[in-house]
Amino acid sequence: MSTWPPPAAPDPDRPGSRGISRRALVLGSLGAATVSGIAVIYASRSSGGATSAPPSSIVTTPATTPATPPPPPTTTSPPMTPTTTPATTPATTTPTATAASTDGRVLVVLQLAGGNDALNTLVPLTGAYHDARPVIGLDDSTLVALPGTTAYGLHPSLGPLGPILAAGNLGIAAGIGFEHPNRSHFASLDMWWAGNPDGTTGSGWLGRWLDATAGPDDALLRAAGLGGNVPALRADVSSSVAIAEIEQFSLTSAGESDALAAAWASLTPAHAAARAATQQIADLAALLPPTADTDGDVTRRLRIAAALIATEPDARVIHVAVSGFDTHANQLDTHAALLADVARGIAEFQTAITASGNATRTMLVTTSEFGRRIEDNGSAGTDHGKAGVQLVVGAGVRALDSGVVFGTLDPADPIDGDLRPVIDPRSLYATALDWLGGGLAAELTDQVLGGGFERLPFVIPTRG
C-alpha cells in the first residue's frame, strides 16, 4: 500500500504568470541534438516533402548527431493513408488479444478541453512566432529549455516537468491534428473521441480497446472517467465509471443507512455498479492528501488517478477531463495558470506512481481538440485553429534517444492562418495502445483504430 508523497514545497520562483519569472530552466548537460531529422507523417503541402523544423533565429550551436539515428525523414505512405504494415508490428502477434496480454499496464489520457494553444505551449524560437503574436508572444528568455533541441522552448509554467524531460520520459508530438480538421470544438471533439476523421463512430477509441480486451470478470474500475463521463470511453460491452468529484461520490456520507444504499443499488444494474464503485473509491480516498484551494483540476484529478493505479491492479484506462483551455481573451494569465496546473499535476503524478511502484506500468498522454490560431486575435487571446501539441509521459518513453520533439510547429508555414497538421492523432493513439497492450498488440491497435498508423518514435512498446 502506498502513501501519498507530501506535496512539494512551494517554489517561490515557480512561474504563475507572465512577468513573475524570467528564469529559464537550462538542461545544459544534455547538449544539443538535431531536430532536422524529424519524420513527419503528413507531407508538407508547401514543400511536398518532409517538413523541417522551423528555422531558429537564435540557434548558434551547430546541431550534433544524436545518440540514436533519427527516424526516417518521411514516410512512404501518402498523407493520412493508413500504412498497411505499422512500423512496430512485432514478428509475432497474437491474433486476438486477451485481457491477460495487456500485461497490467494502465493508460492515463489527460484531456485539455477547449483547445490548448500549441504555440504558447511549445514555442518555436523563430521570428515568425513573435511577428504573429505581438501581444501574447512569450519572451524567449523565459522559456523552459528542452534537452537535445534549441528549436523550441516550453512555456515557463511547464518548469516542473524539467526532471521528467531530463530523464527522457517526456516526448512531445508537435503539429498533431486530423488532416481535414474542423475549428468547431464539437466536430473536433467528436473526431478525437471517436478516433476517426468522420467523428461518426458510436464508440470511443478507448471504449473500443476496452471492448476488444474485455474479459468475463473485469474489475469495476478497469476504466474510469475522472471529471465526468466522456465519449472516448463509450463502448458496446465494457463499462466505465464516471466520477465527477470524489468528495461527493458516496452513498452514505450524509448518514444514510446501509439498507438505503442497498435499496438504491437494487433499482437498476447501473445503480448497483455505482454503489460498488463508491465503496472502492472510499477506500482510495483515504490515501489522498487534503485538497488545498490552490490545487488545480489537473493536480487533484491526477492524484486520484495515481491512487487508483496504486490500489486497483486491474485498472487499465483512466480518462481525466479538465477544461478551460478555450482562451479567446486575455490568454496570458489564464494559460499560464492552466499550464502550471498541468505541469504540477503531471510532476506529482510521476512522483506518486514511482513511489507506489507503478511507474513502469503507467503511461500518460494528453489530448486537446485543436491548437489555436497562429496570430493573436486582438482580445489578447487566440481563436480556434488546427494542429496542436500533445505530451507523452512515462517510464516507457525514451525521448532522449528519439528526440524530444516529433513533428513540427512552424508559424511560417501556415494553413488558413493555422498550424499545419503533420501527425495524425491516431498515431498518438496507436503509440499509446501498443504500449498499453504490452507490445504484442499492434494488430489489436490497428483493429481498434481502423488501420495501421505510424507510431511516434518515443515509445518502444516491447520495453517495459
Next chain:
Amino acid sequence: MVDASTTEQLIVRLHRRLGFGLRSGELTGASAEPAEHAAALLDAPADDSDAWGDEDYTVEPGADIGGRRRLGLLAIGRWIDHMAATDAPCADRLAWTWHGHFVSAFPEAKNPQFMVDQMRLFRSLGRGSFTALLRAVTVDPAMLLYLDGNDSTGTAPNENYSREVLELFTLGGGQYTEDDIAAGASALSGWRIARGSGTASFVARRHDDTPRTYLGTTGVHDVDTVVAAIAAHGAMPVFIARMLAREIVGPAVADDVVERCASAFVESDFDLDVLLRELVDEVLAGADGGSIVTAPVPWYAAALRITGAAPAWREVLPHLQAAGQVPWLPPNVSGWPSGGAWTNASTLVGCCNIAALVAAATPDDAAVLSAVDARELAIAMCVPGGWSATTEAALATVTTRRERLAVALVAPEFTTS
C-alpha cells in the same frame, strides 16, 4: 419501460416536458383529459413575480470572488425553488430549455444580475418571436461576456460567438463556411457592456460596418442584418423545431413531425408559441419520440414539487454538481448532454444523495410520507402505471417511510417519463 400509451402516462409526460411535474393529487384530482392539462400548462396566468423578484443581484467588477459566488449560487437556488413552486411552470421550463440552448455561464458573466437578466429574457421572449429572441441574446450582456463579443472590435473581431451562433444556436454544422464566421464576427463587432451601467451598448468606433456576404446574403454589416440573414437561411426553422421537438415529443421524434412543425413555424414568421403549440398538438395526436430520463435539475424541481420539501440549498448544491447539472454552470457552450448521459455513476450517486435530502426535508403530513403501502405511494407520486417488481422489492427492503421515499424518488418510474 414507461410509455405514453395510457392517458395518465401522457398527462404525466406533458407536465414533465412543459413544466416540472405534478403535485400529489393533481393526476387523480384534476381533469383526466390530456388536452385540458396541456391547455392549463400553456395558458396559465403569468406569475406575479419571477424567482428573483425585486432584489438586486449586481456585483461590481472586481468584487471579491467569494461574495460574487455566494450571490450567484443564491440566485440559482431561488430559480429552482421557483420552478418547484410556480403555478405557471411553462415559462420557467422554456427558460430552462433556452438556457441549455443559448448557453451562457456564470463564471464568465461574473455578475449574477447579468444571468438573472438573461433568464428573464428567456422567460419573456422564449415563447415569442424567434428573431427577437435571437437579436436580444446576441447582444445580451451575459452572452457578450461568455462568448467574447464584449472584446470583439472591427480591427480585431473575435469569432467565438459568430461560430457558435451558427453551429449550436441556429443552423447546425455544415451549413456555413469559415468565411461566414469571419464576416459575422466583423458585423457583430462593437457591442460592449458600458462600464457602470450594466447594459450593452453599440460603440460605433469599435465596429466594422463594411457590408459583407454572409450566409449567401449580401450587405450584412450589423446585428440586425446578421439576424435577418440567419432567419432567411433554410436550415434554421428545422434546426429550431427539432431542438424543441426532442424536448417536447421525445429524442426519437419522427422527421415528418419536425417538418410539419417547422412549416407552421415558418408560416407564423418564426413565432415560438405557434411552434410550441404545434408540437404539443402532435403529442396529443399520438406523436411519441420516446421516454426521457429527466435531467438532474428538472428532476430535482419535480422532486420538490411532488414532496413539498424544502431542503437546505447549500446541502443540495454539491450533490447537484456531482450529478452533473447546475443552472448557469454548463459544462461547455453546447450545454448539457442529454439522454443516456444521465445514467452514469456520478449522476446516479448525486441524485440518490439529493433524494435522501429531499426525503428528510419533506413535511410530515405529505401524501408521499403518509402513503400506507407502495401502491398508495405510487398514486401520491403520480406514477400512473405503478412500480415495477424490481422497484417494489427495493421499496420493501427499507424500514422507514422517509427511506422509502428516498428510494422512490430515484426509481425509473419517477425519473423517466
